[in-house]
Amino acid sequence: MxxxxxxxxxxxxxxxxxxxxxxxxxxxxxxxxxxxxxxxxxxxxxxxxxxxxxxxxxxxxxxxxxxxxxxxxxxxxxIGLVPQSPAAHLTPVRTVRAHLEETVRVPGAPAGLRGRRGRAAVRAAAHAAAERAAFPATHLDRYPHELSGGLAQRAATALALVGDAPxxxxxxxxxxxxxxxxxxxxxxxxxxxxxxxxxxxxxxxxxxxxxxxxxxxxxxxxxxxxxxxxxxxxxxxxxxxxxxxxxxxxxxxxxxxxxxxxxxxxxxxxxxxxxxxxxxxxxxxxxxxxxxxxxxxxxxxxx
Known part of the structure; x- marks a missing residue:
């Protein structure tokens, strides 16, 4: 309506x-x-x-x-998602790194990344997803409001690339x-x-x-x-x-x-x-x- x-x-x-x-x-x-x-x-x-x-x-x-x-x-x-207007879908008080590492840990991530993992392994998986999406490692500790539109788009793509949705x-x-x-x-x-x-x-x-x-x-x-x-x-x-x-x-x-x-x-x-x-x-x-x-x-x- x-x-x-x-x-x-x-x-x-x-x-x-x-x-x-x-x-x-x-x-x-x-x-x-x-x-x-x-x-x-x-x-x-x-x-x-x-x-x-x-x-x-x-x-x-x-x-x-x-x-x-x-x-x-x-x-x-x-169903995984790369959203339109990705900055609006990122939690404003969390860094890009925090978003990625949480996604690595939760159920729904690839089987090899589920369960308890050492911090180094989780961080490596987050870095790998960011690299695949061309998101610069130097920006991983930035918050959504510190990202340009293009960087926010790449962050959203990196989050989707971590997932294992069919x-x-x-x-x-x-x-x-x-x-x-x-x-x-x-x-x-x-x-x-x-x-x-x-x-x-x-x-x-x-x-x-x-x-x-x-x-x-x-x-x-x-x-x-x-x-x-x-x-x-x-x-x-x-x-x-x-x-x-x-x-x-x-x-x-x-x-x-x-x-x-x-x-x-x-x-x-x-x-x-x-x-x-x-x-x-x-x-x-x-x-x-x-x-x-x-x-x-x-x-x-x-x-």
């Missing part, structure tokens, strides 16, 4: 994520990507309503789970990083997940990062997935089939560098037909009257 109105922030979203697979969920800001992430972790506000199911490999439906189950057995244990959810993990660090971050996330059979759901607006890491790409627009495709076909041949997805690629500087015209609709005031019709050169009367279903991986009347 927003202002007394019912807003469908995410609608008819369905996907399957296999062990060792990376799914990149891409789209403009405000399309519902982070709302989906919050739903999977049970972090939606109290006035939010959910329907459907989101099942882990062991059968647990996280949308139906109570807060105790989510807090004790899901968050950090079965599903890692990375929400805009490359925000605030230069291109070299973007490449290193996505490579480390991939190395952390694929060889160990962990699944990775990466939410991003960075299509170059998605191309580097993803097996499958899902494009979201106005709260719905409008196209899913293997990454090789999406970024190569035959390319995107939905006009919006094609527009996202054409907006890249190395491609046409042509922005998608117009602006996305308000989620509380979606049209009856295709939500992209007002921005689409191919739209006709059918597009404006009927919402296209997601059929064979694309939601477009003309695909």
């Amino acid at each position: 927003r202002g007394g109105r019912h807003v469908e922030a995410v609608t008819d979203v369905s996907f399957r994520l296999a062990p060792g697979e990376c799914l990149a969920l891409v789209g403009e800001s405000g399309c519902g990507k982070s709302v989906l992430a919050s739903a999977l972790l049970g972090l939606l506000p109290g006035n939010a309503e959910t329907a459907g199911s989101a099942r882990l490999a062991d059968g647990l439906d996280v949308l139906a789970a109570d807060e105790r189950t989510l807090a004790r057995t899901v968050r950090g244990r079965r 599903l890692l959810l990375a929400d805009e993990p490359t925000t605030g990083l230069d291109r070299d660090l973007v490449h290193r971050t996505v490579d480390e996330l991939r190395a952390h997940t694929r060889p160990a059979g962990r699944a990775l759901l990466m939410i991003t607006h960075d299509l170059a990062a998605a191309e580097r890491i993803a097996d499958t790409v899902a494009v979201m627009y106005a709260g719905r997935i409008v196209e899913t495709a293997p990454a090789a076909a999406f970024f190569g041949a035959p390319g995107p089939r939905h006009p919006y997805a094609a527009g996202l690629l054409d907006a890249l500087p190395e491609r046409a560098f042509a922005p998608v015209p117009g602006a996305p609709p308000e989620l509380g005031d979606l049209p009856d037909g295709c939500a992209f019709a007002a921005r689409c050169a191919r739209a006709d009367a059918v597009c404006r009257a009927e919402r296209p279903p997601l059929t064979e991986g694309v939601a477009c009347h003309h695909a």
